[in-house]
Amino acid sequence: MESPLLNIEDLSISFGTREVVHRLSLTIAPGETLGLVGESGSGKSATSLAILRLLPASARITGKIELNGHSLLTLPEESMRKHRGSSISMIFQEPMTALNPVMKVGAQIAEAYTAHHPGETRISLRNKVLQFMRDVALPDPERRIDDYPHQFSGGQRQRILIAMALINRPRLLIADEPTTALDVTVQAQILHLLKDIRRTHNLSMLFISHDLAVVSQIADRVAVMQHGKIVEQNTTQALFTNPQHPYTRSLLASAPTMHTDPTRPLACP
Numbered sequence: 701m702e703s704p705l706l707n708i709e710d711l712s713i714s715f716g717t718r719e720v721v722h723r724l725s726l727t728i729a730p731g732e733t734l735g736l737v738g739e740s741g742s743g744k745s746a747t748s749l750a751i752l753r754l755l756p757a758s759a760r761i762t763g764k765i766e767l768n769g770h771s772l773l774t775l776p777e778e779s780m781r782k783h784r785g786s787s788i789s790m791i792f793q794e795p796m797t798a799l800n801p802v803m804k805v806g807a808q809i810a811e812a813y814t815a816h817h818p819g820e821t822r823i824s825l826r827n828k829v830l831q832f833m834r835d836v837a838l839p840d841p842e843r844r845i846d847d848y849p850h851q852f853s854g855g856q857r858q859r860i861l862i863a864m865a866l867i868n869r870p871r872l873l874i875a876d877e878p879t880t881a882l883d884v885t886v887q888a889q890i891l892h893l894l895k896d897i898r899r900t901h902n903l904s905m906l907f908i909s910h911d912l913a914v915v916s917q918i919a920d921r922v923a924v925m926q927h928g929k930i931v932e933q934n935t936t937q938a939l940f941t942n943p944q945h946p947y948t949r950s951l952l953a954s955a956p957t958m959h960t961d962p963t964r965p966l967a968c969p
């Protein structure tokens with residue numbers, strides 16, 4: 701097997717005496733998308749923040765997190781900063797809060813780039829921003845580059861954040877509930893975009909959601925989390941056809957499918 705891009709072994713995270721992630725292990729191969737599902741509070745975001753070393757100093761972290769065979773947990777902060785937004789980037793649930801409301805979107809995308817590549821000429825920077833605005837299918841980039849975040853729709857704002865996340869050509873994209881705040885049609889468009897760019901940019905992706913139906917549309921494999929532990933991990937296909945853990949079964953039972961009877965209430969996990 702190809703060596704993994706991301707390798708997490710025995711990761712535990714505690715806040716005070718409370719352990720919120722317990723001995724979690726997972727790998728993501730180059731170009732692979734791993735879905736991480738689980739109920740609210742199961743430790744999904746804590747895990748993703750640990751990868752980026754963005755947890756507050758009060759968090760106690762043990763175990764191993766490696767990117768391309770290099771340990772991230774032991775890196776000096778200065779080197780970690782070089783990885784963040786460059787080899788690993790992240791998109792979040794709420795695109796408005798991640799954008800600066802008083803800064804033009806083109807300037808924000810440019811800043812994501814210059815943070816890691818200082819000294820780019822203005823013309824080439826502008827062209828790069830336009831190119832990435834086109835890559836994420838933002839309409840009419842030349843005209844919109846100097847607009848402010850509030851002048852875009854929710855789905856377009858998420859596209860802006862995806863452009864910012866991609867502009868340094870990361871190897872790994874962490875997407876934490878990237879479509880949860882969007883309505884169903886827009887959600888489908890963003891999923892479609894993520895699938896596209898994953899291929900064109902040869903990205904590995906950690907796709908986090910509480911919604912198994914959403915995850916199954918994009919993930920090659922799925923890890924199911926409950927109370928800080930991965931209770932089951934399998935290819936998406938196998939997880940759906942042959943779920944082993946009762947919690948996975950309850951998630952499947954509560955997910956609407958093409959065959960769900962719309963007149964009956966869904967089961968609660």
Ligand SMILES: Nc1ncnc2c1ncn2[C@@H]1O[C@H](COP(=O)(O)OP(=O)(O)OP(=O)(O)O)[C@@H](O)[C@H]1O
Nearest residue numbers: 715720738739740741742743744745746747756910
């Ligand atoms: N900074 C923090 N200080 C103390 N506890 C925290 C902190 N961050 C997270 N926790 C706790 O860790 C647990 C896991 O939180 P986490 O945000 O990872 O859940 P999640 O699976 O992402 O949930 P959701 O689906 O709601 O986003 C929760 O019980 C949460 O209260």
Ligand SMILES: [Mg+2]
Nearest residue numbers: 744745746876
């Ligand atoms: Mg979360």
